Amino acid sequence: MMGKRKYSYTERGFNYHARIQFARGIDEDVVPDVKLSRAKDGSDGRAVFYFEMPKALVGETPQEITGMYMIDEEGELVSREVNAKFINGQPAGIEVIYIMRSEYDWDRFMRFMGRYAEANGLGFSKA
Amino acid sequence: MMGKRKYSYTERGFNYHARIQFARGIDEDVVPDVKLSRAKDGSDGRAVFYFEMPKALVGETPQEITGMYMIDEEGELVSREVNAKFINGQPAGIEVIYIMRSEYDWDRFMRFMGRYAEANGLGFSKA
Numbered sequence: 001m002m003g004k005r006k007y008s009y010t011e012r013g014f015n016y017h018a019r020i021q022f023a024r025g026i027d028e029d030v031v032p033d034v035k036l037s038r039a040k041d042g043s044d045g046r047a048v049f050y051f052e053m054p055k056a057l058v059g060e061t062p063q064e065i066t067g068m069y070m071i072d073e074e075g076e077l078v079s080r081e082v083n084a085k086f087i088n089g090q091p092a093g094i095e096v097i098y099i100m101r102s103e104y105d106w107d108r109f110m111r112f113m114g115r116y117a118e119a120n121g122l123g124f125s126k127a
Numbered sequence: 128m129m130g131k132r133k134y135s136y137t138e139r140g141f142n143y144h145a146r147i148q149f150a151r152g153i154d155e156d157v158v159p160d161v162k163l164s165r166a167k168d169g170s171d172g173r174a175v176f177y178f179e180m181p182k183a184l185v186g187e188t189p190q191e192i193t194g195m196y197m198i199d200e201e202g203e204l205v206s207r208e209v210n211a212k213f214i215n216g217q218p219a220g221i222e223v224i225y226i227m228r229s230e231y232d233w234d235r236f237m238r239f240m241g242r243y244a245e246a247n248g249l250g251f252s253k254a
Contacts, residue, residue, distance in 0.1 A: 031253060032251075033250060033251065033252045033253075034250050034251040034252075035250040036241070036244050036245045036249070036250055036251075037245060038245045045245070106241065107238055107241070109241075110237045110238060110240070110241035111234055111237060113237070113241075113251060114163070114233065114234070114236075114237035114240075117163050117251055118163045118164060118165045118172070121253060121254050122163070122251045122252060122253060122254065123160060123161050123162040123163055123251070123252070123253075123254035124159075124160065124161040124163075124240060124244055124249045124250070124251060125160045125161075125249060125250070125252050125254075126158060126160075126248060126249060126250075127248055127249065127250035127252075
């Protein structure tokens, strides 16, 4: 098919590769667990990411972590609430909190997560 | 706040309760694991649900399982690909396959799953 494409061609095939970065241009390889919660009135939502020993923290190439960037075919979502976790003084993981302030934000986030989950072998299971 | 509400009031609070049923009117209490996959060109998607010892199969009140109904504030999604699993002749679980044929279907399903996940303590983790 040579028609107009909705997806960019990447090394992963025709799906645009939904990805997470801690420094622009460098994909994080470690796939996080993600917990979801939402206010009872449906207004505010929150996702808590935990990356165990991510490349951004323990990789050979030091990264200056400026935020967590969630990138997909629609664009980019950003969180600045990024915290490194240490155990006995050693780097252990990164926790990121992403806050959503509206139904629109939540739906947009779920579109990203659906793509990211599928691309990275995440499923839904009991937190 | 006494303004116009977007959500129905239910016993769970102001969020409309996203739920799964195997027989109309009877909520399934057991929360499944869900695996996601998608064709490389982004067209077809698939979700595989596994319910361990669900009420619909092993509960005290027999249910005639007519499909899996995923119900939320937007309406209802249905799968008819529902299979009971038996181990040594005893009921063990229910596996359900839900097929999506378009980007629209996938996004709609992710909106349901986001609501269901949040309401039932599901998060994203490695399948």
